[in-house]
Amino acid sequence: MLMKILLYSFLIHLAWLQLPLAASDKTNTTRPPATITRGAKITKPGCQSKCGNLTVPYPFGIGLGSGCSIDPMFDINCDTSYNPPKAFSMGNLEVIDISDSQMRVKNSVVSRCYNQHGDLTFAAVNRIYLDPYFSFSDVNKVFSIGCGDLSMMTGTRGRNFTMGCVSACTKDDIIDGDCNGIGCCQTSIPKGLQGFNISVFRILDFSSLWPFNPCGYAFLGELDSLTFHSSDLSDPTFVNRTAYNVPIVLDWVIGNQNCTELLKSNGSVCHQNSRCIDSDTDIGGYRCLCVDGYEGNPYLEPGCTDIKNARIVHVIHKAYVLILLVVINVRAQMDSLAMV
Ligand SMILES: *[C@@H]1O[C@H](CO)[C@@H](O)[C@H](O)[C@H]1NC(C)=O
Ligand SMILES: *[C@@H]1O[C@H](CO)[C@@H](O)[C@H](O)[C@H]1NC(C)=O
Ligand SMILES: *[C@@H]1O[C@H](CO)[C@@H](O)[C@H](O)[C@H]1NC(C)=O
Ligand SMILES: *[C@@H]1O[C@H](CO)[C@@H](O)[C@H](O)[C@H]1NC(C)=O
Ligand SMILES: *[C@@H]1O[C@H](CO)[C@@H](O)[C@H](O)[C@H]1NC(C)=O
Ligand SMILES: *[C@@H]1O[C@H](CO)[C@@H](O)[C@H](O)[C@H]1NC(C)=O
Ligand SMILES: *[C@@H]1O[C@H](CO)[C@@H](O)[C@H](O)[C@H]1NC(C)=O
Secondary structure (H helix, E strand, O other), rough: OOOHHHHHEEEEEEHHHHHHHHHHHHHHOOOOOOHHHHHOOOOOOOOOOOOOOOOOOOOOEOOOOOOOOOOOOEEEEEOOOOOOOOHHHHHHHHEEOOOOOOOEOOOOEEEEOOOOOOHHHHHHHOEEOOOOOOEOOOEEEEHHHHHHHEEEEEEEEOOEEEEEEEEEEEOOOOOOOOOOOOOEEEOOOOEEOOEEEEEEEOOOOHHHHHHOOOOOEEEEEEEOOOOOOHHHHHOHHHHHHHHHHOOEEEEEEOOOOHHHHHHHHHHHOOOOOOOEEEEOOOOEEEEEEEEEOOOEEOOOOOOEHHHHHHHHHHHHHHHHHHHHHHHHHHHHHHHHHHHH
């Protein structure tokens, strides 16, 4: 009897422990892994690695002109007058996240609003021009949100081009979660885009859209982060909410030389267990990437190290916790049986 109780309780604990552990290992993210922020060293010696809770890995570096980055264009200005501090790149772009090949920045949503008489009450334009080593990732889309609105974007990619997206609807047609033209329209941008301006125009009768949709919105942002709801059309917090919830994704590369040119002029710049990768846009530049099964910062000594070593330590730790819990439980069971 005692053995049976102990066995059951052991199995229950095992199941209870296994489930969350297994789930946490399999968590899926649509974002590429950020191996660059793992490993022994993530900054140059003597450099700060965090601005608020943002980790800033080399080749980026905290402090304008601090020499902590690979190039002044990768300097991150950590403004401690905010609490928590905010990180800025290229002047006024607020940095939310830095990964192996991308940087996410706070968005800025353009809106154009009308009152019940159809008078324009608010209008804004947004323009962002990036430094040469950055471009807008093609995971971003141009969005138009509203029931009679046209978003117009003029982009710069060598030469200027203009594109647009029209969203139209009546109050009842909207399908929550869908961005296929009904209340929400999305369109792709070419890879390598380095600058744009965007604005929104109401092209349908605005008085009929009041009050359920007083404003039209336009912005460039990460597709996977946007979930459109019909309630967004009348939500005064939409602009502020979307600024952080739907970031703009930038691709970054170093310099304008490709890997072949770099090897000739500077020799190998990517450290152990990493390889050099050419930019996949036509703006040139390179990045270093850990080879499969390795992680760390490939731009700094000692380069990338074997993930397996880290995994083994992790598994041993889990096993230890498991045994500890079982022992505690067995003791508790014995104590309670002894009391009966
Ligand atoms: C995880 O991602 C992979 C590839 O992106 C996909 O095939 C798989 O279905 C995803 N699994 C879950 C549980 O979402
Ligand atoms: C960083 O801080 C902000 C504001 O305090 C918070 O909203 C966000 O979730 C934090 N991010 C992480 C990764 O902890
Ligand atoms: C593209 O537009 C920008 C911003 O208006 C302007 O400064 C630039 O000269 C234009 N470039 C070309 C090639 O027309
Ligand atoms: C956007 O840039 C284009 C090209 O430079 C210009 O013609 C247009 O007026 C600009 N639009 C806005 C709203 O600033
Ligand atoms: C949006 O944010 C700005 C600046 O932080 C603030 O002034 C404004 O009141 C906010 N608007 C809403 C509707 O929350
Ligand atoms: C690297 O750049 C040089 C000079 O622009 C070019 O000739 C070469 O084809 C490029 N190599 C690759 C792999 O793109
Ligand atoms: C290549 O070497 C030159 C001269 O030593 C240096 O100024 C430059 O920063 C190096 N480039 C890279 C990408 O390391």
